[in-house]
Amino acid sequence: MTDGLYKDGIVSGRLAPGQYAENFADLHPPLDAHEALVEADRCYFCYDAPCMQACPTSIDIPLFIREIATGNPLGAAKTIFDQNILGGMCARVCPTETLCEEVCVREVAEGKPVKIGQLQRYATDVAMKQNRQFYERAAPTGMKVAVVGAGPAGLAAAHRLATYGHDVVVFEARPKAGGLNEYGIAAYKSTDDFAQAEVDYVTGIGSIRIEHGRALGRDIHLADLTAAYDAVFLGLGLAGVNALRAEGEDAAGVDNAVEFISELRQASDLGALPVGRRVVVIGGGMTAIDVAVQSKLLGAEEVTICYRRGKEHMNASAFEQELAAAKGVAIRHWLQPKRVVSEGGKVTGIELEYTALRDGRLAGTGETMLLAADQVFKAIGQSFDAGALNGSGPALRLDGGRIAVDGEGRTSMTRVWAGGDCTNDDREDLTVSSVAAGRDAAESIHRVLTSNGRA
Amino acid sequence: MADIRNNFVGIKSPNPFWLASAPPTDKAYNVERAFKAGWGGVVWKTLGEEGPPVVNVNGPRYGAIWGADRRLLGLNNIELITDRPLQVNLQEMKQVKMNWPDRALIASIMVPCNEESWKAILPLVEETGADGIELNFGCPHGMSERGMGSAVGQVPEYIEMVVRWCKQYTRMPVITKLTPNITDIRRPARAAHAGGTDAVSLINTINSITSVDLDSFSPEPSIGGKGSHGGYCGPAVKPIALNMVAEIARDPETHGLPISGIGGITTWRDAAEFMALGAGNVQVCTAAMTYGFKIVQEMIAGLKNWMDEKGHATLDDVIGRATPNVTDWKFLNLNYVAKARINQDLCIKCGRCHIACEDTSHQAITSMVDGVRHFEVMEDECVGCNLCVNVCPVQGCITMEPLAAGVIDQRTGQPVSPVYANWTTHPNNPMAPKVAAE
Numbered sequence: 001m002t003d004g005l006y007k008d009g010i011v012s013g014r015l016a017p018g019q020y021a022e023n024f025a026d027l028h029p030p031l032d033a034h035e036a037l038v039e040a041d042r043c044y045f046c047y048d049a050p051c052m053q054a055c056p057t058s059i060d061i062p063l064f065i066r067e068i069a070t071g072n073p074l075g076a077a078k079t080i081f082d083q084n085i086l087g088g089m090c091a092r093v094c095p096t097e098t099l100c101e102e103v104c105v106r107e108v109a110e111g112k113p114v115k116i117g118q119l120q121r122y123a124t125d126v127a128m129k130q131n132r133q134f135y136e137r138a139a140p141t142g143m144k145v146a147v148v149g150a151g152p153a154g155l156a157a158a159h160r161l162a163t164y165g166h167d168v169v170v171f172e173a174r175p176k177a178g179g180l181n182e183y184g185i186a187a188y189k190s191t192d193d194f195a196q197a198e199v200d201y202v203t204g205i206g207s208i209r210i211e212h213g214r215a216l217g218r219d220i221h222l223a224d225l226t227a228a229y230d231a232v233f234l235g236l237g238l239a240g241v242n243a244l245r246a247e248g249e250d251a252a253g254v255d256n257a258v259e260f261i262s263e264l265r266q267a268s269d270l271g272a273l274p275v276g277r278r279v280v281v282i283g284g285g286m287t288a289i290d291v292a293v294q295s296k297l298l299g300a301e302e303v304t305i306c307y308r309r310g311k312e313h314m315n316a317s318a319f320e321q322e323l324a325a326a327k328g329v330a331i332r333h334w335l336q337p338k339r340v341v342s343e344g345g346k347v348t349g350i351e352l353e354y355t356a357l358r359d360g361r362l363a364g365t366g367e368t369m370l371l372a373a374d375q376v377f378k379a380i381g382q383s384f385d386a387g388a389l390n391g392s393g394p395a396l397r398l399d400g401g402r403i404a405v406d407g408e409g410r411t412s413m414t415r416v417w418a419g420g421d422c423t424n425d426d427r428e429d430l431t432v433s434s435v436a437a438g439r440d441a442a443e444s445i446h447r448v449l450t451s452n453g454r455a
Numbered sequence: 456m457a458d459i460r461n462n463f464v465g466i467k468s469p470n471p472f473w474l475a476s477a478p479p480t481d482k483a484y485n486v487e488r489a490f491k492a493g494w495g496g497v498v499w500k501t502l503g504e505e506g507p508p509v510v511n512v513n514g515p516r517y518g519a520i521w522g523a524d525r526r527l528l529g530l531n532n533i534e535l536i537t538d539r540p541l542q543v544n545l546q547e548m549k550q551v552k553m554n555w556p557d558r559a560l561i562a563s564i565m566v567p568c569n570e571e572s573w574k575a576i577l578p579l580v581e582e583t584g585a586d587g588i589e590l591n592f593g594c595p596h597g598m599s600e601r602g603m604g605s606a607v608g609q610v611p612e613y614i615e616m617v618v619r620w621c622k623q624y625t626r627m628p629v630i631t632k633l634t635p636n637i638t639d640i641r642r643p644a645r646a647a648h649a650g651g652t653d654a655v656s657l658i659n660t661i662n663s664i665t666s667v668d669l670d671s672f673s674p675e676p677s678i679g680g681k682g683s684h685g686g687y688c689g690p691a692v693k694p695i696a697l698n699m700v701a702e703i704a705r706d707p708e709t710h711g712l713p714i715s716g717i718g719g720i721t722t723w724r725d726a727a728e729f730m731a732l733g734a735g736n737v738q739v740c741t742a743a744m745t746y747g748f749k750i751v752q753e754m755i756a757g758l759k760n761w762m763d764e765k766g767h768a769t770l771d772d773v774i775g776r777a778t779p780n781v782t783d784w785k786f787l788n789l790n791y792v793a794k795a796r797i798n799q800d801l802c803i804k805c806g807r808c809h810i811a812c813e814d815t816s817h818q819a820i821t822s823m824v825d826g827v828r829h830f831e832v833m834e835d836e837c838v839g840c841n842l843c844v845n846v847c848p849v850q851g852c853i854t855m856e857p858l859a860a861g862v863i864d865q866r867t868g869q870p871v872s873p874v875y876a877n878w879t880t881h882p883n884n885p886m887a888p889k890v891a892a893e
Binding site: 034038041042044045046047048049050105106108109 | 523524525803804805806807809810822828848849
């Protein structure tokens with residue numbers, strides 16, 4: 001035990017130095033070869049498999065599992081990458097319990113789905129460790145495509161475009177590529193700098209150039225891109241963070257969960273990362289879980305998630321909720337933030353109001369309670385920052401505050417496509433959905449670029 | 456409680472579970488352990504003639520195939536008969552038999568195919584107090600290249616001749632062990648019977664290569680890059696063995712000849728099946744080599760519980776009960792009509808029944824009904840082939856339901872006939888007796 005554990009306020013070094021590595025180790029250690037064979041043997045090789053239907057990228061799951069079972073992990077990896085070039089990260093971060101594994105017939109039959117995510121990781125790890133590239137560029141088309149944002153959508157689009165022989169330039173505002181794979185997501189889901197290894201693997205096909213420190217609306221402008229490139233793909237993600245709309249939320253110690261996670265992901269020494277002794281997280285999604293669990297792992301004594309609706313309404317999956325509970329995070333429901341309590345400009349607590357459904361609408365009951373806190377995280381969703389588009393070209397049509405796209409990612413502007421969290425598409429805001437959107441937009445771009453007789 | 460004491464050609468044992476002649480019965484140490492574990496009898500690993508003992512390879516003797524989770528399904532071996540001196544084996548057998556008078560101890564023997572060799576060894580074996588002998592006419596590897604084992608077992612005349620010698624030179628019961636590496640198991644069985652054997656035991660192991668190493672291109676098991684066919688055994692061979700047991704049990708020429716059933720017996724249920732088809736007791740090897748001797752406890756308890764549940768008081772109430780139900784295809788009732796039925800409450804919607812039927816059979820199972828994933832048998836297409844039952848991963852989910860007489864078979868549009876009718880009288884059979892034209 002270290003003295004740091006019970007220190008009030010937001011401080012670093014709460015744990016003994018050796019403890020951090022243990023706390024942030026791989027959440028699901030990889031399957032070894034025998035475990036993978038045993039698990040693969042459990043797959044029934046279903047006809048028209050439900051798992052495949054549930055996968056946003058439509059990976060042929062029964063086929064890749066059969067390939068693992070027959071001692072052909074490289075074949076399995078190619079089956080995965082054919083549909084999802086970021087299959088390695090998706091294997092780690094997909095909420096499989098609400099996607100493929102939820103509909104696995106063995107989940108239906110016995111409550112024990114085939115560990116599809118773990119098997120996908122096994123196969124992709126084998127291929128990536130060998131740096132086995134399965135795709136070759138087609139003959140250069142001479143076409144140039146600008147991709148804005150090197151997150152999952154942008155990388156998936158870039159890779160698919162590169163396979164068709166187009167030259168791709170990716171503009172990325174941050175110093176590293178990967179988007180939320182690099183700057184979001186709990187550290188214990190993406191260990192050993194996997195996000196960067198994956199970027200290297202994806203760009204290994206060649207003809208993808210990533211320019212860092214180039215933000216849309218600041219360093220580059222949409223009008224210039226559309227003029228200089230044959231097509232533009234926008235994978236901007238969500239830059240805005242929703243406010244608590246609680247009195248006093250400007251106090252020091254009221255922090256943005258997304259930023260905190262980003263700092264944590266980039267920290268070279270987790271012991272130097274400050275965290276509160278009593279942490280309250282406002283929100284009910286994956287970000288809320290990620291920030292709560294990681295605060296706990298950094299040594300926070302008490303971590304409480306407060307969500308304004310019930311357990312069944314949380315966006316975080318049941319698995320994620322159980323993970324949080326197992327790590328010692330308390331999850332409280334039917335509470336909404338009312339007032340941040342502070343002393344000398346620093347948070348000391350948060351007053352929350354109980355909520356209830358009245359005639360189907362959420363309403364405060366008027367009754368309140370107070371939680372002591374020296375750090376409050378906002379994790380109540382992110383929003384698209386349309387500022388990056390303003391003045392940089394003819395206005396893109398937005399819908400619900402995000403870029404409006406059709407089924408294949410086309411925006412209201414010709415030769416401009418978009419995909420991922422920044423769009424209004426029907427897909428969930430997940431890494432795997434963004435990969436699907438980027439891939440599909442790339443197919444659409446390729447069709448357009450090659451249908452005018454120019455390639 | 457069911458009485459499972461066994462009397463096999465006069466050889467008594469407390470239960471019908473014997474260990475087959477094989478590595479587990481090669482020496483007193485193992486056999487003592489087996490008897491302590493509860494085995495009813497052992498067939499001592501095959502003795503050869505006096506003189507320099509045989510030698511074995513010094514590399515791998517076993518190859519295998521596996522199912523899920525490396526469950527051993529089939530084992531093959533290229534080990535030869537005992538490689539210990541005859542006198543050592545005989546002394547140990549004598550001591551073990553003295554220590555365990557209530558257990559069966561059988562000597563397996565393989566000597567060259569001449570009268571002197573058999574005449575010489577039989578008194579030595581008899582002197583140990585062994586309860587009987589088993590003639591090893593089965594081993595398909597190594598010894599067969601020297602004119603013994605399956606080289607004898609594949610020639611009915613030799614079988615008859617050797618059995619006759621044995622019956623002449625010993626008072627011990629003679630069990631003739633048959634090789635399955637023949638085309639018709641009834642021929643060697645009839646020969647043994649003609650020679651006067653007291654019983655047959657089968658099956659010995661099947662010629663096999665378990666796999667090929669795709670790096671070295673050597674068959675497995677590999678002895679420095681080369682392999683030889685070995686004897687295959689274990690759960691994978693059980694269906695072959697069951698059929699051969701049944702063939703002998705129902706052959707008019709050998710009907711009633713005691714049979715010791717061998718071949719992939721792993722559980723009490725396997726043992727019960729062999730006995731139901733006519734085996735008077737069973738011999739086990741691979742299961743013991745996979746899990747150790749303790750499995751006999753499960754076999755004893757399982758057999759007794761099943762017999763109690765079904766009201767079978769003794770083994771005689773079980774032995775041969777299924778034999779009359781084994782018949783030739785031509786006698787099967789062609790008016791029996793069954794249709795597959797999928798229990799929708801048990802169905803987990805994996806779709807394997809559909810794709811098996813759709814791709815490879817009769818296109819008789821739906822995959823989608825009213826836009827919903829749904830698997831159901833179309834009775835007007837179902838021929839009742841049972842493939843869907845066999846590929847379904849959920850036990851009891853798909854069943855074959857016989858149609859009652861008078862019900863219309865949706866596939867043929869004809870009512871199910873209550874009359875038994877088989878191929879021998881079927882109008883499509885050119886050999887069937889013709890009804891005289893009026």
